Amino acid sequence: MSKRYILLAVVFIGSAFGLVVLPDKHDTKQIPAEKFLIEIYNPARFLSTHQIAKRLIERDPSIFLVDVRTPSEFEEYSIPGAFNIPLEHILDEEWVDYLSQDGVDVVLYSNGNIYADQAWMLIAQQGIKNLYIMKGGVNQWFSTIIQPVEPPETASSEAFDLYAFEKAASIYFGGSFANIESATTTPIKKTVVVRKKKKKAAEGGC
């Protein structure tokens, strides 16, 4: 038998065995921790309630709000146009397409900051871009947009400009400045989630 056949056999078995002894490799899709730390530190991952309110009023189609609270909380109150994905289901396969959309800013919010931030962490470390947190959450939303507080008279003119915007926004979103009827009849759009069946790969092609 040729020596070369033996070499071939040895190489096959050796390289196959090499695969066995290779150390486990970690998921490369995750952003390396050193790089991710910089993203965490970047305040650009937060959007203020004012920015969001403005874009909602302008009917900006490139914003997609995701409510990570429980469905019951979502039923009770949600920001118009929001879509409910509870935190514990945020990684479910069916939402992948919702959370990573081309050219759409996905904004996560909860009552406060923490749950939204945790949801952000879980998704963003997989390399998904255009993902934001609504800073302050629904609580902040209420205290700025729905029930804005008038700034003290000593406040700067910017503060008053902001207040003017808040008042207008409050009317739009049916807050304390809105008419009673309109507020009570405000239809808050609840997005009905149709669970899409996972598309099966097309039949083989021969």
Added chain:
Amino acid sequence: MGPLTYFGEISTEWNYVIAIFIGMAFGYIMEASGFSSSRKLIGVFYGYDFAVIRVFITATLVAIIGLLYMGYFGWIDYSVLFVHPTFIFSATIGGIIMGFGFIIGGFCPGTSLCALAIGKLDGWVFTIALFIGIFIYSLVFPLIKPYYNMGDMGHITISEYLNMSNAWFTFWFAIIAVAIFYVTSVIRKKVKEVRY
């Protein structure tokens, strides 16, 4: 990172050019290995020429090992590679029908095209019959459709099915392959040589 077309690094037009080149390489390798000769191909079943099984298993082994290494090195996204779907029933029955076709016809579709290319008339006939076979299949398809979709197991890999890691499966496969190579060389020496 591959696969290149999946990540859109190759345009459709180039894809076709590449298709031609890949096809050419495929045809060249098969022809040069002697796959255009039905007598050589069929020798594997009568023990006088084991070229088919050697080429086939070597190619499979090289591809498995190579792809796993490439996946490990991050040159290719192993998870998006197309895994042929498994339909137990149709795969088995289809395999059996093809086994009969192989032993009677002396070719398989790829090799018949090689034979056709170098002017072997049996290759031509086989290929034309192949066309007719596909056509007949389309006629009876409504009748056998339920069987066609029987035993759907999805895009499952054999290592998942056997519940072992890809690496271990490859290792055992490599050992089995080398054993087959050795056994075939022993048989080859014992069987009366056939000239063709």
Added chain:
Amino acid sequence: MDFWKENKTHIYWNPYFGGFMLGLLLIATFYITGRGLGATGGTKSAVITTVDKVAPGYAKESSYYSKYYDEEKNPMNNWLVFETIGMIAGAFLSGALSGRVKFRVQHPPHISSNKRLIYASIGGLLFGFGSQFARGCTSGAALSGSAVLSLGGFITMAGIFGTAYIVAYFFRKMWIN
């Protein structure tokens, strides 16, 4: 050197080398396209096109064709057609370089060429049918499938070779004395 030239027509690559090259080609194909090689796919496209030409509208109605007819623009079908064309060209190139191109019927000495052609046509029919049923032939299902460890690929491979080995004895008259 003369000896070399004279006998070149019957000299093939070492099978291990051939297998090695085929393996590398498979890797390259997977690297570029994410899927394996194929031989029947292009043939099927040709069948569909022919059927459509001969009997327009039939392909649309037939429950089998309609599946592919809608996807007639599906690049994959085209891809396989191009690949098949390349295969024929490549095989011709190799044959031409070693002087193997010749119109003839290769058959065992004790079998007439007509018989061989009949057998070839039966085999082709079976293969055409079987490859459609199994969703792939030796190259598409067995070779490319097993390259990514597909269970179906291994089953098809075992099916083809196992059956052929089991029934080889009954068909021995066709191939050996």
Added chain:
Amino acid sequence: MEELKRTRRITIGVIVFLAVIIIGANTIKKQKNIYKYLPQQMIEELILVYQVTPEEAVDLLKDTVSTVFVDLRSIYDYEKGKLDNAINIPIPMLLDDDNKKLFDTWKKDSVKVVFYGNDQLQANAPWMMMYQLGYTNTVTLMGGKEYMDLQMAGLLSENSTYETEKPAVDYKAILAKGGNNSKTVTTVAPKKTVVVRKKKKKAAEGGC
């Protein structure tokens, strides 16, 4: 029917194949920080206790042996005012070699590490990352430094809360009450949620 008996090609092929594998092995970058918890596992970990309340923190601050407070704010903020015995590690420096050594020793000695920032939010993401990297002895401080200051100074008002995830107000009541002085009638049209499904680049379909 003859096969090429010269087998040198095989040797060359095999050597090239091996060379590629070896080169490939060398191209692998060694990951310095490896996530011990992938997102899917982390989501389950979140149910566990990962935060301490300011009341608990007061007790923990006294225990300097088995608890360490890590101030994640900038050096400037830290200099201005810190919790007793807190160590300053600004967020961008968390993964520096020296600091990682610190975390490693704390983990080995099972010292409880309490991350805090100005508020809980500031500490949350860094905490989550450190937890995922395997430092499971870490927690965050609810309310953060701001709440602690108020608590220590006894300036907590009725509205102060560290549980930011609780609804601050009864939304329904507010909305039902509606406006009080508005004259304009507006109708809020529901924004249509259209989910643009990103086209999944599907791996090419197999033929044969």
